[in-house]
Amino acid sequence: MSTLTPEVADRWIDRWDRQQEGFLPDREERFTALIDAVEAGAGRPDPLILDLGCGPGSLSARLLDRLPAATVVAIDTDPLLLALGAAVHAGRAGLRFADLDLRTPGWSASLRLDRQIDAAVSTTALHWIPGPELRVTYGELARLLRPGGLFLNGDNFKVEDSAPAIARLDRSLQEREIARRFAAGHPEGWREWWEAAAADPALAAFVAPDAVDAAGTDHNGLESGLLSTHVEALRESGFAEVGTLWQHGDNRLLCAVR
Template sequence: MGLSLATAERWVERWERQQQRYAVDREERFTVIADVVEQSVAGLPGRPSVVDLGCGPGSLAARLARRMPYADIVAVDMDPLLLELARTHHADAARYVDVTIGARDWTHALGLDRPLDAAVSTTALHYLDPDALYRTYRQLAGLLRPGGVLVNGDHFPHDDAALAGLAGCVGRRHAERGQALAHEDWASWWAAVAQDPELTDLLAERRRRQAAVTGSGTGTGTGGAPCLSVSTHERLLRQAGFRHVGAVWQYGDSHVLVAIR
């Protein structure tokens, strides 16, 4: 299933443009996540240990690696196609692990030899239901050292419907001003992927895995929509054992949520 570097570069570049439609002020969100991680490991001896949850084609892992080349980054995803794009295009950014977050014993696949200093994620954990999310937060709390951080960047809807509508409007207006909506969308990106013969085997494996989960092999997935509010995430994180929890950045309904072990 190995890919050529040229193919990986082409599809990762298109992914980067496509994702600008969805993540409000995406580059700033990445920067804030890196700021938090860098600050949390400042002054520590040795190489910081970081896990990137739901890494996709390596967007966040690559940025963290450029910002902190001294860190050991483990990047995790369950999508074989996106993971192979990351392995090929961002080969030196991280050690990549093919595992489903929240599955039984999934943390053993990380192959960690010491406590984590940070766990990060961006637009990736919203597919977990509350029980699975709580279980994952508890597992991550157990992996992090005291003082370690979990940093999650995503769209979190407001509990208040009126505010949720306004926050969504703010995000759309920002995307319009930046012409982000001119880029291809999630469905168009996957439709184009399906036409590339070099990705045929990876796409077939992706569909096979989806069928095993959903009972149907049709389609290539959807972008997914977050359904849990910031307050729900904060409550689950505190219940999971994190001491300090709160948002450190927000634009519309896009937040960077930080939890300190």
């Protein structure tokens, strides 16, 4: 397989960040809140942290910028995103990437960690995992975390239809905000980024065969897009406390304490 130069990877990660910010204008604010929580709650200056569904390492890099003594294990299964992250962050102290599928039982043992982790983080990733598999993922995560350890998950969590009037208002507010935000037209989207990446000869060898088709799916409509799905799965997995630390509309930072 061909290799990516840091220059090419850096350009595509920058483009990745721009398209993410296009539909998540509060992305940096959510990153800051999440990292604040890790810094305040990890209990030590050199925490061991897992980044679940890390993509090209955008959050992992920001964690190490703030906590240079930390060790971050960045986990994903997409070959292109892992290749981009590995090319840009090659040799960075405290960061390693792991090619693991969080839906596969036993993924936690494959990490071969020498101690329990202090925190696990994720942003805009775990809604890809259907509810039954998500319970397996959280169960393994709970066994990795030390007592009192933190799990912080930033995502767009939907209000459940058990409160139909609130759910309707929630959707209405989201639709109105989107209309205002994109009054001049939408920036590059998720699918457009993947189509452009697949068309770039420098990246083509790393793009999974179904990546572009998957990018066109309505992944936010999965069962695990519901806030209740995550809360219930975390409690069933043995987390003592589960609650929202930060929120803007349906954009929430969910925190669970082991």
